Amino acid sequence: MTATPALAAASILSGLLLAPLTPAVIARTKAVFAGRRGAPLSQPYRDLAKLLRKGWVFSRTTTGLFRAAPVLVLACGAAALAMTAPAGIAPGWGFAGDMILFAYLLGTARFLTVAAALDTGSSFEGMGASREVLYSALAEPALITGLAVLARISGSSSLAGIYAGLGADVWMSAGAAVLLVLVSFLIVLLAENSRIPFDDPNTHLELTMVHEVMVLDVSGPDLAAVEYGASLRLWLFGTLAVRLALTPSGLGGWELLAASIGGMLLLAVLVGTIESVTARLPLLRAPLPLAAAVALTVLAYVLAARFLG
Amino acid sequence: MNAPMEALLVALILSDLALLGSGRLGSCIRTVALQGILAGLLPLAEGGAGFQILLLGATVVVLKGFVFPRLLGRAMRESATSREVQPLVGYAPSLLAGVAILAGAFWLDGRMGGLLRSSGGILVPVAFSMMFTGLFLVVARRTAVNQVIGYLVLENGIYAFSLAAAREIPFLVELGVLMDLFVAVFVMGIAIQRINLEFDHIDSGRLTRLRG
Numbered sequence: 001m002t003a004t005p006a007l008a009a010a011s012i013l014s015g016l017l018l019a020p021l022t023p024a025v026i027a028r029t030k031a032v033f034a035g036r037r038g039a040p041l042s043q044p045y046r047d048l049a050k051l052l053r054k055g056w057v058f059s060r061t062t063t064g065l066f067r068a069a070p071v072l073v074l075a076c077g078a079a080a081l082a083m084t085a086p087a088g089i090a091p092g093w094g095f096a097g098d099m100i101l102f103a104y105l106l107g108t109a110r111f112l113t114v115a116a117a118l119d120t121g122s123s124f125e126g127m128g129a130s131r132e133v134l135y136s137a138l139a140e141p142a143l144i145t146g147l148a149v150l151a152r153i154s155g156s157s158s159l160a161g162i163y164a165g166l167g168a169d170v171w172m173s174a175g176a177a178v179l180l181v182l183v184s185f186l187i188v189l190l191a192e193n194s195r196i197p198f199d200d201p202n203t204h205l206e207l208t209m210v211h212e213v214m215v216l217d218v219s220g221p222d223l224a225a226v227e228y229g230a231s232l233r234l235w236l237f238g239t240l241a242v243r244l245a246l247t248p249s250g251l252g253g254w255e256l257l258a259a260s261i262g263g264m265l266l267l268a269v270l271v272g273t274i275e276s277v278t279a280r281l282p283l284l285r286a287p288l289p290l291a292a293a294v295a296l297t298v299l300a301y302v303l304a305a306r307f308l309g
Numbered sequence: 310m311n312a313p314m315e316a317l318l319v320a321l322i323l324s325d326l327a328l329l330g331s332g333r334l335g336s337c338i339r340t341v342a343l344q345g346i347l348a349g350l351l352p353l354a355e356g357g358a359g360f361q362i363l364l365l366g367a368t369v370v371v372l373k374g375f376v377f378p379r380l381l382g383r384a385m386r387e388s389a390t391s392r393e394v395q396p397l398v399g400y401a402p403s404l405l406a407g408v409a410i411l412a413g414a415f416w417l418d419g420r421m422g423g424l425l426r427s428s429g430g431i432l433v434p435v436a437f438s439m440m441f442t443g444l445f446l447v448v449a450r451r452t453a454v455n456q457v458i459g460y461l462v463l464e465n466g467i468y469a470f471s472l473a474a475a476r477e478i479p480f481l482v483e484l485g486v487l488m489d490l491f492v493a494v495f496v497m498g499i500a501i502q503r504i505n506l507e508f509d510h511i512d513s514g515r516l517t518r519l520r521g
Contacts, residue, residue: 176319288330291401295326298408302415303319306431 008090011257015085016078018229018261019235020044022268026195029272045232051224059217061121069116070218070225076109077232077249084164088163088247089256098158099147103140106192106236109229117214124206125176131283135198135210138290139191144257145297146181146188150244152304153177166247174307176205180300182244189271191290193230196248196275198286208283313354318435321347321469322411325442328462328477329403332393334385334454338378341458348465351432351472365483369468372487375462377494384498385454388505397514398449406449407442415439432473439466453501453511457494464490 022043031038058067083102086093114132117125151157153174154165171178191198194211203209206216215226242263245258251259281289324344331337349370385391398406414437421433443463447456471483505511513520 071506176315180319287401288404291404292326292330295408299319299326299411302411302471303431304413306434 004090007253007257008093010087010254011085011089011260012082014261015081015232015235015239016259016304018264019081019231020048022234022238022264023231025265025268026272026275029269030276033273033276041149044227048224048228051227052221054220056222057219059120061118062119062217064309066116066119066217067222069119070222070229072133073109073112074225074229074232076105076112077236080105080236081157084236087159087239088243089253089260090160091164093161094158094160096157096161097160098160099151102159103144103147106143106233107136107140109233113214113226116218120217124209124213125216127207128210129209131210132214135191135286135290138287138294139188142184142188142290142293142297143192145294145301146184149177149181149297149300149304152301153308156283162245163243166244168248168250171248174304177304177307178247180296180303182241184296184300185237185241185244187289187293189234189241190274191286191293192237193234195271197278197281197289200280235264238264242267286298311354314351315431317347317351317354318431319391321435321439321465321518322364325439326404326407328458329407329442330399330400330447332396334391334393334452337384337455337458338381338385341381341461342374342378344462344465345377346370348468349373351469353423355472357359365487368487372491373465374463376491380494380498381454381457384457384501387502388454388511390454390511391451392454393450393455396450396455398445403445403449406445407438410441411438414441430473432469436466436470436473439463439469442466451512451514453497453504453513457501457511460497461494 021041021044024039024044027043028038028041029264049088080102081099083094083105110132114129117129147159147162150162150166153170154162156162156165166178190196194201199212200208201212206213211230215223218226239260242260246256246259246263249256249259321344324340324347327340328344331340331474343435349366349368352366374390411434414434417437418434440463443459443461443466446459446462450456450459501511504516508516
Protein backbone atom coordinates (compact mmCIF):
# COMPACT_ATOMS: atom_id res chain seq x y z
CA MET A 1 0.00 0.00 0.00
CA THR A 2 3.02 2.30 0.23
CA ALA A 3 2.91 2.78 -3.52
CA THR A 4 -0.58 4.29 -3.41
CA PRO A 5 0.34 8.02 -3.27
CA ALA A 6 2.97 7.54 -5.96
CA LEU A 7 0.47 5.69 -8.15
CA ALA A 8 -2.22 8.31 -7.65
CA ALA A 9 0.21 11.15 -8.40
CA ALA A 10 1.55 9.36 -11.46
CA SER A 11 -1.93 8.70 -12.86
CA ILE A 12 -3.11 12.29 -12.32
CA LEU A 13 0.11 13.76 -13.74
CA SER A 14 0.05 11.48 -16.75
CA GLY A 15 -3.55 12.62 -17.40
CA LEU A 16 -2.62 16.29 -17.11
CA LEU A 17 0.41 15.88 -19.36
CA LEU A 18 -0.95 13.51 -21.98
CA ALA A 19 -4.49 14.91 -22.33
CA PRO A 20 -3.62 17.20 -25.29
CA LEU A 21 -2.15 14.18 -27.06
CA THR A 22 -5.57 12.55 -27.65
CA PRO A 23 -6.96 15.30 -29.94
CA ALA A 24 -3.68 15.11 -31.85
CA VAL A 25 -4.04 11.34 -32.31
CA ILE A 26 -7.65 11.83 -33.46
CA ALA A 27 -6.58 14.50 -35.95
CA ARG A 28 -3.73 12.27 -37.16
CA THR A 29 -6.08 9.31 -37.68
CA LYS A 30 -8.45 11.49 -39.69
CA ALA A 31 -5.53 12.78 -41.77
CA VAL A 32 -4.40 9.23 -42.55
CA PHE A 33 -7.95 8.31 -43.60
CA ALA A 34 -8.04 11.34 -45.89
CA GLY A 35 -4.67 10.42 -47.42
CA ARG A 36 -2.79 13.32 -45.85
CA ARG A 37 0.23 13.28 -43.60
CA GLY A 38 -1.33 15.36 -40.86
CA ALA A 39 0.04 17.68 -38.22
CA PRO A 40 2.74 16.36 -35.86
CA LEU A 41 1.51 14.88 -32.59
CA SER A 42 3.06 17.80 -30.71
CA GLN A 43 0.77 20.30 -32.47
CA PRO A 44 -1.72 20.80 -29.56
CA TYR A 45 1.18 21.50 -27.18
CA ARG A 46 2.63 24.06 -29.60
CA ASP A 47 -0.81 25.67 -30.01
CA LEU A 48 -1.17 25.92 -26.24
CA ALA A 49 2.32 27.48 -25.92
CA LYS A 50 1.48 29.95 -28.70
CA LEU A 51 -1.83 30.95 -27.12
CA LEU A 52 -0.24 31.41 -23.69
CA ARG A 53 2.18 33.98 -25.14
CA LYS A 54 -0.65 36.08 -26.56
CA GLY A 55 -2.69 38.80 -24.89
CA TRP A 56 -6.41 39.02 -24.07
CA VAL A 57 -9.11 40.77 -26.06
CA PHE A 58 -12.44 41.26 -24.25
CA SER A 59 -15.64 42.50 -25.78
CA ARG A 60 -17.09 45.58 -24.05
CA THR A 61 -20.44 43.82 -23.60
CA THR A 62 -18.94 41.08 -21.42
CA THR A 63 -18.76 41.05 -17.64
CA GLY A 64 -16.48 39.46 -15.08
CA LEU A 65 -18.24 36.13 -15.57
CA PHE A 66 -16.84 35.88 -19.07
CA ARG A 67 -13.31 36.47 -17.77
CA ALA A 68 -13.60 34.01 -14.91
CA ALA A 69 -15.31 31.17 -16.78
CA PRO A 70 -12.36 29.65 -18.73
CA VAL A 71 -10.21 29.27 -15.62
CA LEU A 72 -13.12 27.91 -13.55
CA VAL A 73 -13.99 25.40 -16.29
CA LEU A 74 -10.39 24.27 -16.31
CA ALA A 75 -10.42 23.94 -12.52
CA CYS A 76 -13.57 21.79 -12.66
CA GLY A 77 -11.94 19.57 -15.28
CA ALA A 78 -8.76 19.20 -13.24
CA ALA A 79 -10.72 18.37 -10.06
CA ALA A 80 -12.75 15.75 -11.93
CA LEU A 81 -9.52 14.32 -13.35
CA ALA A 82 -8.06 14.04 -9.87
CA MET A 83 -11.03 11.84 -8.93
CA THR A 84 -11.12 9.69 -12.08
CA ALA A 85 -7.50 9.17 -13.03
CA PRO A 86 -6.46 7.05 -10.01
CA ALA A 87 -9.72 5.02 -10.06
CA GLY A 88 -8.88 1.35 -10.04
CA ILE A 89 -5.14 2.09 -9.96
CA ALA A 90 -4.55 3.49 -6.51
CA PRO A 91 -6.58 1.48 -3.95
CA GLY A 92 -8.44 3.50 -1.35
CA TRP A 93 -8.61 6.66 -3.44
CA GLY A 94 -11.75 8.80 -3.41
CA PHE A 95 -14.73 8.76 -1.06
CA ALA A 96 -18.24 7.28 -1.04
CA GLY A 97 -20.52 9.04 -3.50
CA ASP A 98 -17.80 10.91 -5.36
CA MET A 99 -19.32 9.77 -8.66
CA ILE A 100 -22.15 12.24 -8.04
CA LEU A 101 -19.60 15.01 -7.41
CA PHE A 102 -17.85 13.96 -10.61
CA ALA A 103 -21.05 14.35 -12.64
CA TYR A 104 -21.83 17.69 -11.00
CA LEU A 105 -18.31 19.03 -11.63
CA LEU A 106 -18.80 18.30 -15.31
CA GLY A 107 -22.23 19.93 -15.11
CA THR A 108 -20.78 23.03 -13.42
CA ALA A 109 -18.13 23.30 -16.13
CA ARG A 110 -20.83 23.15 -18.78
CA PHE A 111 -22.98 25.71 -17.00
CA LEU A 112 -20.03 28.13 -16.84
CA THR A 113 -19.24 27.63 -20.53
CA VAL A 114 -22.87 28.25 -21.46
CA ALA A 115 -23.19 31.27 -19.14
CA ALA A 116 -20.01 32.81 -20.57
CA ALA A 117 -21.32 32.25 -24.10
CA LEU A 118 -24.60 33.98 -23.23
CA ASP A 119 -22.65 36.78 -21.56
CA THR A 120 -21.20 37.89 -24.89
CA GLY A 121 -24.67 38.72 -26.15
CA SER A 122 -23.93 37.19 -29.54
CA SER A 123 -26.93 35.47 -31.11
CA PHE A 124 -24.73 32.78 -32.64
CA GLU A 125 -23.23 31.92 -29.27
CA GLY A 126 -26.72 31.82 -27.79
CA MET A 127 -27.71 29.28 -30.45
CA GLY A 128 -24.65 27.18 -29.69
CA ALA A 129 -25.42 27.36 -25.96
CA SER A 130 -28.99 26.21 -26.53
CA ARG A 131 -27.82 23.19 -28.54
CA GLU A 132 -25.12 22.31 -26.03
CA VAL A 133 -27.71 22.28 -23.25
CA LEU A 134 -30.07 20.15 -25.36
CA TYR A 135 -27.40 17.51 -25.93
CA SER A 136 -26.17 17.49 -22.36
CA ALA A 137 -29.71 17.20 -20.97
CA LEU A 138 -29.86 13.85 -22.75
CA ALA A 139 -26.25 12.78 -22.21
CA GLU A 140 -26.27 13.36 -18.46
CA PRO A 141 -29.01 10.81 -17.60
CA ALA A 142 -27.09 8.23 -19.62
CA LEU A 143 -23.87 8.99 -17.71
CA ILE A 144 -25.54 8.97 -14.28
CA THR A 145 -27.56 5.82 -14.95
CA GLY A 146 -24.44 4.14 -16.34
CA LEU A 147 -22.49 4.99 -13.20
CA ALA A 148 -25.44 3.80 -11.10
CA VAL A 149 -25.38 0.44 -12.89
CA LEU A 150 -21.67 0.07 -12.19
CA ALA A 151 -22.19 1.10 -8.57
CA ARG A 152 -24.94 -1.46 -8.23
CA ILE A 153 -22.79 -4.23 -9.73
CA SER A 154 -19.65 -3.43 -7.78
CA GLY A 155 -21.46 -2.52 -4.57
CA SER A 156 -19.50 0.71 -4.12
CA SER A 157 -20.42 4.34 -4.69
CA SER A 158 -16.98 5.85 -5.21
CA LEU A 159 -15.38 5.88 -8.65
CA ALA A 160 -12.27 4.15 -7.33
CA GLY A 161 -14.36 1.53 -5.53
CA ILE A 162 -16.44 0.90 -8.65
CA TYR A 163 -13.45 0.18 -10.84
CA ALA A 164 -11.73 -1.84 -8.13
CA GLY A 165 -14.90 -3.88 -7.55
CA LEU A 166 -15.41 -4.87 -11.19
CA GLY A 167 -13.41 -8.01 -11.78
CA ALA A 168 -13.42 -10.76 -14.35
CA ASP A 169 -16.14 -12.59 -12.37
CA VAL A 170 -18.52 -9.64 -12.88
CA TRP A 171 -18.25 -10.15 -16.62
CA MET A 172 -19.43 -13.72 -16.12
CA SER A 173 -22.48 -12.84 -14.02
CA ALA A 174 -23.55 -9.47 -15.44
CA GLY A 175 -21.41 -9.11 -18.56
CA ALA A 176 -24.31 -7.99 -20.74
CA ALA A 177 -25.08 -5.07 -18.41
CA VAL A 178 -21.43 -3.93 -18.27
CA LEU A 179 -21.16 -4.16 -22.06
CA LEU A 180 -24.29 -2.02 -22.53
CA VAL A 181 -22.88 0.59 -20.14
CA LEU A 182 -19.61 0.60 -22.08
CA VAL A 183 -21.44 1.24 -25.37
CA SER A 184 -23.48 4.07 -23.90
CA PHE A 185 -20.35 5.61 -22.32
CA LEU A 186 -18.82 5.69 -25.81
CA ILE A 187 -21.91 7.47 -27.19
CA VAL A 188 -21.81 9.93 -24.28
CA LEU A 189 -18.09 10.49 -24.90
CA LEU A 190 -18.77 11.46 -28.52
CA ALA A 191 -21.64 13.78 -27.53
CA GLU A 192 -19.99 15.43 -24.53
CA ASN A 193 -16.78 16.13 -26.39
CA SER A 194 -18.57 17.56 -29.43
CA ARG A 195 -17.28 14.96 -31.85
CA ILE A 196 -18.92 13.79 -35.08
CA PRO A 197 -21.79 12.53 -35.36
CA PHE A 198 -23.05 15.14 -32.85
CA ASP A 199 -20.88 18.15 -33.59
CA ASP A 200 -17.94 18.81 -35.86
CA PRO A 201 -15.01 20.29 -33.92
CA ASN A 202 -13.43 21.53 -37.17
CA THR A 203 -16.41 23.31 -38.63
CA HIS A 204 -16.20 27.07 -38.95
CA LEU A 205 -19.70 27.85 -40.02
CA GLU A 206 -21.45 29.57 -37.12
CA LEU A 207 -24.84 28.15 -38.01
CA THR A 208 -23.76 24.54 -37.57
CA MET A 209 -21.23 24.78 -34.77
CA VAL A 210 -22.23 23.71 -31.28
CA HIS A 211 -19.28 23.78 -28.91
CA GLU A 212 -16.87 25.83 -31.01
CA VAL A 213 -19.32 28.67 -31.49
CA MET A 214 -19.59 29.17 -27.73
CA VAL A 215 -15.91 30.02 -27.43
CA LEU A 216 -15.64 32.32 -30.46
CA ASP A 217 -15.01 35.39 -28.28
CA VAL A 218 -12.41 33.75 -26.06
CA SER A 219 -8.84 34.70 -26.87
CA GLY A 220 -5.24 34.26 -25.79
CA PRO A 221 -4.48 32.38 -22.56
CA ASP A 222 -8.22 31.98 -21.96
CA LEU A 223 -8.52 30.12 -25.25
CA ALA A 224 -5.59 27.97 -24.16
CA ALA A 225 -7.51 27.16 -20.96
CA VAL A 226 -10.61 26.27 -22.98
CA GLU A 227 -8.67 24.08 -25.41
CA TYR A 228 -6.79 22.35 -22.62
CA GLY A 229 -10.04 21.94 -20.66
CA ALA A 230 -11.62 20.29 -23.71
CA SER A 231 -8.79 17.78 -23.97
CA LEU A 232 -9.03 17.08 -20.21
CA ARG A 233 -12.73 16.38 -20.72
CA LEU A 234 -11.95 13.92 -23.50
CA TRP A 235 -9.37 12.28 -21.24
CA LEU A 236 -11.94 12.02 -18.39
CA PHE A 237 -14.63 10.32 -20.44
CA GLY A 238 -12.00 8.20 -22.17
CA THR A 239 -10.69 7.05 -18.78
CA LEU A 240 -14.19 5.97 -17.71
CA ALA A 241 -14.62 3.88 -20.86
CA VAL A 242 -11.09 2.49 -21.12
CA ARG A 243 -10.89 1.40 -17.45
CA LEU A 244 -14.26 -0.30 -17.87
CA ALA A 245 -13.00 -2.17 -20.93
CA LEU A 246 -9.84 -3.15 -19.00
CA THR A 247 -11.64 -4.57 -15.94
CA PRO A 248 -11.60 -8.20 -17.15
CA SER A 249 -7.80 -8.10 -17.58
CA GLY A 250 -7.31 -8.23 -13.81
CA LEU A 251 -4.42 -5.77 -13.99
CA GLY A 252 -3.65 -3.39 -11.17
CA GLY A 253 -1.19 -0.71 -10.15
CA TRP A 254 1.50 0.34 -12.63
CA GLU A 255 0.48 -2.26 -15.24
CA LEU A 256 -3.08 -0.92 -15.25
CA LEU A 257 -1.77 2.64 -15.57
CA ALA A 258 0.34 1.71 -18.59
CA ALA A 259 -2.48 -0.33 -20.15
CA SER A 260 -4.91 2.50 -19.53
CA ILE A 261 -2.70 5.07 -21.27
CA GLY A 262 -2.24 2.68 -24.20
CA GLY A 263 -6.02 2.17 -24.23
CA MET A 264 -6.58 5.93 -24.36
CA LEU A 265 -4.45 6.19 -27.50
CA LEU A 266 -6.35 3.27 -29.07
CA LEU A 267 -9.61 4.98 -28.13
CA ALA A 268 -8.39 8.16 -29.84
CA VAL A 269 -7.72 6.11 -32.99
CA LEU A 270 -11.23 4.63 -32.68
CA VAL A 271 -12.79 8.09 -32.34
CA GLY A 272 -10.78 9.28 -35.34
CA THR A 273 -12.02 6.28 -37.32
CA ILE A 274 -15.64 6.97 -36.34
CA GLU A 275 -15.21 10.59 -37.38
CA SER A 276 -13.74 9.53 -40.72
CA VAL A 277 -16.39 7.00 -41.69
CA THR A 278 -19.59 8.59 -40.40
CA ALA A 279 -21.33 11.79 -41.42
CA ARG A 280 -22.56 14.34 -38.96
CA LEU A 281 -26.21 13.84 -38.02
CA PRO A 282 -28.75 16.52 -38.85
CA LEU A 283 -29.34 18.67 -35.78
CA LEU A 284 -32.83 17.37 -35.14
CA ARG A 285 -31.78 13.72 -35.41
CA ALA A 286 -28.77 14.07 -33.11
CA PRO A 287 -30.76 13.46 -29.87
CA LEU A 288 -31.71 9.98 -31.14
CA PRO A 289 -28.38 8.23 -30.37
CA LEU A 290 -28.41 9.92 -26.97
CA ALA A 291 -31.92 8.63 -26.28
CA ALA A 292 -30.59 5.23 -27.33
CA ALA A 293 -27.73 5.61 -24.83
CA VAL A 294 -30.26 6.36 -22.07
CA ALA A 295 -32.31 3.32 -23.14
CA LEU A 296 -29.20 1.10 -23.04
CA THR A 297 -28.22 2.20 -19.55
CA VAL A 298 -31.75 1.69 -18.21
CA LEU A 299 -31.77 -1.77 -19.79
CA ALA A 300 -28.39 -2.42 -18.18
CA TYR A 301 -29.75 -1.33 -14.80
CA VAL A 302 -32.75 -3.65 -15.11
CA LEU A 303 -30.49 -6.54 -16.12
CA ALA A 304 -28.02 -5.85 -13.33
CA ALA A 305 -30.81 -5.67 -10.76
CA ARG A 306 -32.21 -8.95 -12.04
CA PHE A 307 -28.98 -10.92 -12.27
CA LEU A 308 -27.57 -9.80 -8.96
CA GLY A 309 -30.88 -10.26 -7.16
CA MET B 310 -30.43 -19.28 -17.13
CA ASN B 311 -27.40 -19.98 -19.30
CA ALA B 312 -25.16 -17.50 -21.11
CA PRO B 313 -26.27 -18.06 -24.75
CA MET B 314 -29.92 -17.73 -23.68
CA GLU B 315 -29.15 -14.50 -21.85
CA ALA B 316 -27.25 -13.12 -24.87
CA LEU B 317 -30.17 -14.01 -27.17
CA LEU B 318 -32.69 -12.29 -24.90
CA VAL B 319 -30.59 -9.13 -24.60
CA ALA B 320 -30.21 -9.13 -28.40
CA LEU B 321 -34.00 -9.43 -28.70
CA ILE B 322 -34.48 -6.35 -26.49
CA LEU B 323 -31.85 -4.46 -28.50
CA SER B 324 -33.65 -5.33 -31.74
CA ASP B 325 -36.86 -3.97 -30.17
CA LEU B 326 -35.07 -0.69 -29.39
CA ALA B 327 -33.63 -0.58 -32.91
CA LEU B 328 -37.14 -0.93 -34.36
CA LEU B 329 -38.42 1.83 -32.10
CA GLY B 330 -35.63 4.20 -33.07
CA SER B 331 -35.48 3.71 -36.80
CA GLY B 332 -37.68 5.14 -39.53
CA ARG B 333 -36.14 3.46 -42.55
CA LEU B 334 -38.45 0.66 -43.66
CA GLY B 335 -35.57 -1.31 -45.21
CA SER B 336 -33.58 -1.43 -41.99
CA CYS B 337 -36.74 -2.11 -39.96
CA ILE B 338 -37.47 -5.14 -42.16
CA ARG B 339 -33.90 -6.39 -41.75
CA THR B 340 -34.10 -5.89 -37.97
CA VAL B 341 -37.37 -7.77 -37.67
CA ALA B 342 -35.88 -10.58 -39.78
CA LEU B 343 -32.95 -10.76 -37.37
CA GLN B 344 -35.37 -10.73 -34.45
CA GLY B 345 -37.28 -13.64 -36.01
CA ILE B 346 -34.06 -15.64 -36.38
CA LEU B 347 -33.09 -14.89 -32.77
CA ALA B 348 -36.54 -15.95 -31.57
CA GLY B 349 -36.25 -19.16 -33.58
CA LEU B 350 -32.91 -19.91 -31.91
CA LEU B 351 -34.39 -19.53 -28.39
CA PRO B 352 -35.46 -23.18 -27.98
CA LEU B 353 -32.01 -24.29 -29.16
CA ALA B 354 -30.31 -22.14 -26.56
CA GLU B 355 -32.53 -23.44 -23.80
CA GLY B 356 -30.98 -26.86 -24.28
CA GLY B 357 -32.51 -30.31 -23.96
CA ALA B 358 -34.92 -29.65 -26.78
CA GLY B 359 -36.50 -32.56 -28.57
CA PHE B 360 -36.69 -33.13 -32.29
CA GLN B 361 -40.09 -31.52 -32.66
CA ILE B 362 -39.03 -28.31 -30.93
CA LEU B 363 -35.93 -28.14 -33.13
CA LEU B 364 -38.08 -28.57 -36.21
CA LEU B 365 -40.39 -25.84 -34.97
CA GLY B 366 -37.40 -23.53 -34.37
CA ALA B 367 -36.11 -24.22 -37.88
CA THR B 368 -39.54 -23.41 -39.35
CA VAL B 369 -39.65 -20.16 -37.38
CA VAL B 370 -36.16 -19.18 -38.59
CA VAL B 371 -37.04 -19.89 -42.24
CA LEU B 372 -40.43 -18.15 -42.13
CA LYS B 373 -39.60 -15.11 -39.99
CA GLY B 374 -36.00 -14.75 -41.07
CA PHE B 375 -36.36 -15.17 -44.82
CA VAL B 376 -39.93 -15.52 -46.16
CA PHE B 377 -41.63 -12.64 -44.31
CA PRO B 378 -38.85 -10.11 -44.99
CA ARG B 379 -39.03 -11.04 -48.68
CA LEU B 380 -42.80 -10.41 -48.72
CA LEU B 381 -42.48 -7.16 -46.77
CA GLY B 382 -39.58 -6.00 -48.93
CA ARG B 383 -41.71 -6.51 -52.04
CA ALA B 384 -44.59 -4.57 -50.52
CA MET B 385 -42.18 -1.76 -49.62
CA ARG B 386 -40.62 -1.58 -53.10
CA GLU B 387 -43.94 -1.64 -54.90
CA SER B 388 -45.38 1.10 -52.74
CA ALA B 389 -42.21 3.18 -53.33
CA THR B 390 -42.14 4.15 -49.64
CA SER B 391 -38.65 3.90 -48.18
CA ARG B 392 -39.17 5.61 -44.85
CA GLU B 393 -41.76 6.58 -42.29
CA VAL B 394 -41.94 10.34 -42.73
CA GLN B 395 -44.23 11.42 -39.93
CA PRO B 396 -44.84 8.79 -37.26
CA LEU B 397 -47.55 9.53 -34.70
CA VAL B 398 -44.89 9.25 -31.96
CA GLY B 399 -41.39 10.50 -32.83
CA TYR B 400 -38.35 8.24 -32.67
CA ALA B 401 -36.66 9.59 -29.54
CA PRO B 402 -39.97 9.51 -27.57
CA SER B 403 -40.55 6.00 -28.98
CA LEU B 404 -37.19 4.90 -27.58
CA LEU B 405 -38.07 6.32 -24.17
CA ALA B 406 -41.47 4.59 -24.41
CA GLY B 407 -39.53 1.39 -25.13
CA VAL B 408 -37.59 1.93 -21.89
CA ALA B 409 -40.85 2.48 -19.98
CA ILE B 410 -42.29 -0.69 -21.54
CA LEU B 411 -39.20 -2.60 -20.49
CA ALA B 412 -39.41 -1.37 -16.92
CA GLY B 413 -43.15 -2.14 -16.88
CA ALA B 414 -42.54 -5.66 -18.17
CA PHE B 415 -40.01 -6.38 -15.44
CA TRP B 416 -42.35 -4.92 -12.83
CA LEU B 417 -45.21 -7.09 -14.11
CA ASP B 418 -42.98 -10.15 -14.00
CA GLY B 419 -42.04 -9.34 -10.41
CA ARG B 420 -45.75 -9.06 -9.51
CA MET B 421 -46.49 -12.43 -11.04
CA GLY B 422 -44.05 -14.02 -8.65
CA GLY B 423 -43.21 -17.64 -9.24
CA LEU B 424 -46.24 -18.44 -11.35
CA LEU B 425 -44.18 -19.30 -14.37
CA ARG B 426 -41.55 -21.94 -14.82
CA SER B 427 -38.60 -19.73 -15.69
CA SER B 428 -39.09 -17.11 -13.01
CA GLY B 429 -35.72 -15.72 -11.99
CA GLY B 430 -34.64 -15.72 -15.62
CA ILE B 431 -35.50 -12.88 -17.95
CA LEU B 432 -37.41 -14.86 -20.60
CA VAL B 433 -40.87 -13.88 -19.33
CA PRO B 434 -40.26 -10.12 -18.92
CA VAL B 435 -38.50 -9.98 -22.31
CA ALA B 436 -41.49 -11.73 -23.88
CA PHE B 437 -43.83 -9.21 -22.23
CA SER B 438 -41.77 -6.26 -23.40
CA MET B 439 -41.76 -7.62 -26.96
CA MET B 440 -45.54 -7.97 -26.94
CA PHE B 441 -46.04 -4.42 -25.69
CA THR B 442 -43.43 -3.04 -28.06
CA GLY B 443 -45.21 -4.71 -30.97
CA LEU B 444 -48.49 -3.23 -29.86
CA PHE B 445 -46.87 0.19 -29.50
CA LEU B 446 -45.42 -0.02 -33.01
CA VAL B 447 -48.82 -0.88 -34.48
CA VAL B 448 -50.35 2.16 -32.78
CA ALA B 449 -47.51 4.66 -33.17
CA ARG B 450 -46.63 4.18 -36.84
CA ARG B 451 -48.64 5.21 -39.87
CA THR B 452 -47.00 3.21 -42.63
CA ALA B 453 -48.71 -0.11 -43.24
CA VAL B 454 -45.37 -1.94 -43.59
CA ASN B 455 -44.30 -0.74 -40.15
CA GLN B 456 -47.62 -1.83 -38.68
CA VAL B 457 -47.11 -5.32 -40.07
CA ILE B 458 -43.63 -5.25 -38.49
CA GLY B 459 -45.23 -4.33 -35.17
CA TYR B 460 -47.58 -7.26 -35.57
CA LEU B 461 -44.60 -9.58 -36.16
CA VAL B 462 -42.83 -8.27 -33.04
CA LEU B 463 -46.01 -8.92 -31.07
CA GLU B 464 -46.09 -12.48 -32.41
CA ASN B 465 -42.40 -12.99 -31.57
CA GLY B 466 -43.22 -11.97 -28.01
CA ILE B 467 -46.08 -14.44 -27.81
CA TYR B 468 -43.80 -17.15 -29.19
CA ALA B 469 -41.16 -16.40 -26.55
CA PHE B 470 -43.83 -16.37 -23.86
CA SER B 471 -45.14 -19.75 -24.99
CA LEU B 472 -41.62 -21.14 -24.56
CA ALA B 473 -41.62 -19.95 -20.97
CA ALA B 474 -45.21 -20.73 -20.08
CA ALA B 475 -45.66 -24.18 -21.48
CA ARG B 476 -42.91 -26.19 -23.02
CA GLU B 477 -45.37 -28.75 -24.26
CA ILE B 478 -47.71 -26.75 -26.46
CA PRO B 479 -48.69 -29.34 -29.02
CA PHE B 480 -46.44 -29.26 -32.03
CA LEU B 481 -49.34 -29.14 -34.46
CA VAL B 482 -50.87 -26.14 -32.71
CA GLU B 483 -47.60 -24.20 -32.99
CA LEU B 484 -47.27 -25.10 -36.66
CA GLY B 485 -50.87 -24.05 -37.20
CA VAL B 486 -50.15 -20.66 -35.60
CA LEU B 487 -47.15 -20.23 -37.87
CA MET B 488 -49.29 -21.12 -40.88
CA ASP B 489 -51.88 -18.52 -39.82
CA LEU B 490 -49.11 -15.96 -39.42
CA PHE B 491 -47.79 -16.76 -42.88
CA VAL B 492 -51.21 -16.27 -44.41
CA ALA B 493 -51.68 -13.06 -42.39
CA VAL B 494 -48.43 -11.48 -43.59
CA PHE B 495 -49.17 -12.64 -47.13
CA VAL B 496 -52.63 -11.10 -47.06
CA MET B 497 -51.34 -7.91 -45.45
CA GLY B 498 -48.69 -7.66 -48.17
CA ILE B 499 -51.36 -7.90 -50.84
CA ALA B 500 -53.59 -5.46 -48.94
CA ILE B 501 -50.73 -2.94 -48.75
CA GLN B 502 -50.26 -3.30 -52.49
CA ARG B 503 -53.97 -2.77 -53.19
CA ILE B 504 -54.11 0.25 -50.87
CA ASN B 505 -51.14 1.69 -52.67
CA LEU B 506 -52.68 1.08 -56.10
CA GLU B 507 -55.89 2.72 -55.00
CA PHE B 508 -54.59 5.68 -52.99
CA ASP B 509 -50.95 6.16 -54.12
CA HIS B 510 -49.72 5.90 -50.51
CA ILE B 511 -49.74 3.41 -47.63
CA ASP B 512 -50.36 5.91 -44.87
CA SER B 513 -53.07 4.34 -42.75
CA GLY B 514 -53.73 7.65 -40.98
CA ARG B 515 -55.19 9.06 -44.17
CA LEU B 516 -57.46 6.11 -44.94
CA THR B 517 -60.58 7.80 -43.67
CA ARG B 518 -62.71 7.78 -46.79
CA LEU B 519 -64.01 4.94 -48.89
CA ARG B 520 -63.42 5.08 -52.59
CA GLY B 521 -65.36 3.12 -55.13
